[in-house]
Every structure is written in C-alpha cells, then in structure tokens.
Amino acid sequence: MLSKRILNLSPSPTLSLDAKVKQLQADGKKIINLTLGEPDFNTPEYIRIAAKEAIDSGFTHYAPPAGILELRELISKKLEKENGLIYNPQEIIVGVGSKQLLHSVFQVLCEDGDEVIVPTPTWSTYIEQIKLSGATPVLAPLLPPFKLTAKDIEQKITPRTKAIIINNPSNPTGAVVEKTELANIGELAVQKNIFIIADEIYEKIIFEGSHFSVGSFSPVARNQTITINGFSKAYAMTGWRIGYAAGPRDIIYAMVALAGQTTSGTSSISQKAAVAAFGNDSEIKLMTNEFRRRRAFLFVELSKIDKIQVLKPEGAFYIFPDIRKLFGGKYNSSAEWAIGLLEDVEVAVVPGEAFCAPGFIRISFATSIDNIKEGVRRITDFVLDS
Ligand code: PLP
Numbered sequence: 001m002l003s004k005r006i007l008n009l010s011p012s013p014t015l016s017l018d019a020k021v022k023q024l025q026a027d028g029k030k031i032i033n034l035t036l037g038e039p040d041f042n043t044p045e046y047i048r049i050a051a052k053e054a055i056d057s058g059f060t061h062y063a064p065p066a067g068i069l070e071l072r073e074l075i076s077k078k079l080e081k082e083n084g085l086i087y088n089p090q091e092i093i094v095g096v097g098s099k100q101l102l103h104s105v106f107q108v109l110c111e112d113g114d115e116v117i118v119p120t121p122t123w124s125t126y127i128e129q130i131k132l133s134g135a136t137p138v139l140a141p142l143l144p145p146f147k148l149t150a151k152d153i154e155q156k157i158t159p160r161t162k163a164i165i166i167n168n169p170s171n172p173t174g175a176v177v178e179k180t181e182l183a184n185i186g187e188l189a190v191q192k193n194i195f196i197i198a199d200e201i202y203e204k205i206i207f208e209g210s211h212f213s214v215g216s217f218s219p220v221a222r223n224q225t226i227t228i229n230g231f232s233k234a235y236a237m238t239g240w241r242i243g244y245a246a247g248p249r250d251i252i253y254a255m256v257a258l259a260g261q262t263t264s265g266t267s268s269i270s271q272k273a274a275v276a277a278f279g280n281d282s283e284i285k286l287m288t289n290e291f292r293r294r295r296a297f298l299f300v301e302l303s304k305i306d307k308i309q310v311l312k313p314e315g316a317f318y319i320f321p322d323i324r325k326l327f328g329g330k331y332n333s334s335a336e337w338a339i340g341l342l343e344d345v346e347v348a349v350v351p352g353e354a355f356c357a358p359g360f361i362r363i364s365f366a367t368s369i370d371n372i373k374e375g376v377r378r379i380t381d382f383v384l385d386s
Pocket of ligand 1: 232243
C-alpha cells in the first residue's frame, strides 16, 4: 500500500530513542536522558517578546515562500559579516528548520543514480533524505579524531558524484574541519564540478579555534556551495522551526518554487522572532559558556573510566566516546551496550550505529550539570559491574 520510497525510509533513531525514554519516564522511571539534540535552555525572552508582538499586531498571515524580505536582508548581512559570504536576499531562502531545507536541496539537485558523499560518523537524516531524492549516499568513513580532509572525499568521487556534505562542527563527533582543509575541499569541488552542501547549524557552539565557511575561500567555491544554517541550536529555538539556506540563484529559486507547492514557507511569527534573535548575541555567549563548563566536566570524568576512550569535542554539544574495549563479555555492540545501560542504570545515550559508527556512543551535554554528574556516576558503576 505504501510507496517504495517511504518503505525504504528509516525513522530518526534519536527521535525514536527519545520517545522510548519519554515512555519510560511516564511509567515512573527516573531516567537520566543524555540523548537530547536540542539546548535545554528556553528561548531568550527578547525573542519571545518579538513573537508575541507579531501575533498581537496581526502579523499572522502567509509569508512569502522564500521568507520575509526583512529577515533575508538580515541573513545576507550576517553571512557577509560573520562568514565572509556575499549573498543578496534573492539568493537566500528561509524554511521550516534547516532539516526541511536540506531535504529541499537534495530534491532540487539530485536525479536517480546520482551519488552524494557523506563523511561518517554522520547525522542519519542526510542519508535518509538523499535516498528520498533518488540519489545514493556514499559513505566516507573517518577515523578518530574525525577531522575531515579533502583526501577523504577525493577517494569517493566517481563520475556520478553530485555533491558532498560537510557538517561543521559535526553532529555527533564535535569535530571542526581545519581551515586549510576547507579551502582544499572547496578547490576539489570546483575541480570535479560537484556541489558542497555545508550544514553550519552548530556554527555558534564552538569551543576551540574559529568557525570558517567552506564557501568563503573563493568565489568559484562559493558558486558551488549551498550553506545551510538556522536558529534552533544557537538561539534555543528548536520548536519554532526556522532555518535558512544561501546558494546560487537558480538553486534557491528552485527551492522557493518547491516551498511554494509544499510548505508555503515557515511561520510568519517565527520569522519575526528570528529578526529579533539577530539583534542580540549575548545569550548565545552565556549558553556556550555553560556548554563549555559541562564539556570540561564530562571529558575529565569519562577519561577516568577504564576502557572508554574519549576525545574533547571542539564544537556542538555532544561527546562521542569509543567503547569498543568494553566488548567481548556481556555486550558486543554499542546498541546492546546502550540497551543494557538504559535497563540496568536508567541512563539513555545514543549508540554509534545511529551515526554509521558502531563501537561509539553519543552523549549529549545539552542537559543540566546535575543530570550529567548523575549520568556519569551511573555509567561508571555500570562499566564496573558489567
Ligand atoms: N543539522 C544537524 C547536523 C543537526 O544535528 C540538526 C538537528 O539535530 C539539524 C541540522 C536540524 O536542525 P533544525 O531544527 O534547524 O531543523
């Protein structure tokens, strides 16, 4: 009855796990949830006020499918000032979160039989969205510390390669791509005539060094790059469903046409909230400082656990330990280990299988320091007992 396309789709592993945790919590279990992919902070007040003003002033009608001009002008200024990317508002689209815009990019770029290179460990959404477009995801596995290089990509290029994904900083590893490698990847894309899809959603949550946009290194690289970003992670606005993409005009026009026949753009109220968000970055600094404090604590405490190997993430709010040395006894995979952890000590983490990286687990520090302390204590006990 259902289409092959949808039967072929795997549900989001993190969202499924989150649903399971919520069910256990509803049953009265005191689960420590370290799976979360969203800031635990509330949206800052000045943003909420702007949304209320939008509602009260009647700014509640359809917005243009490309997004309101006022917001696209601000995005254009932001990209120039912070990312060294020159895009006019006609080369920018606002959408229903960066997830929907990624889906739209694959839909407008890919034909059946095309290939899209996905460095792994990776966020599983890319793989499913590429499959939905008719293209084939081609995995490019990285080894710890998971720093992407142009060579990793070059090895996977074939005549059918249409695009590559760069998620910088990375979910789930927290790795940040080196500036020189970004320039090399840009050159490679130009030389091989392939697109770069740059997902920069964790841009503002960065602890070491600086963030650079891959499209900023040369005008030709810029012409083959679609940069995706949004408000969810930086401004704690996950539920508002608002993100944006900037890229070559014909690609953005195609995405606008697709939005016109599917979503009709995103909420007008969220767009006014996003306009306000751009006016003030002070709360981002507070949130990032809190993430930094939690990261330091988790890194030190996890490093003390025998047989768990841990790298310090440079960005995002996840730590991605290697637990392979724990296998051979009761557990032989991250998926089994994560179920044991949940059942025995009631701590939820995401197994690496969800990111094409068996042998690892993802621990989110987008939760309170008290939860993190208790979570690490229980993980330590679990490792000692199993
Ligand atoms: N890109 C990555 C790498 C993510 O981890 C996420 C959310 O988990 C998104 C995009 C989606 O963000 P949005 O809320 O803007 O759709």
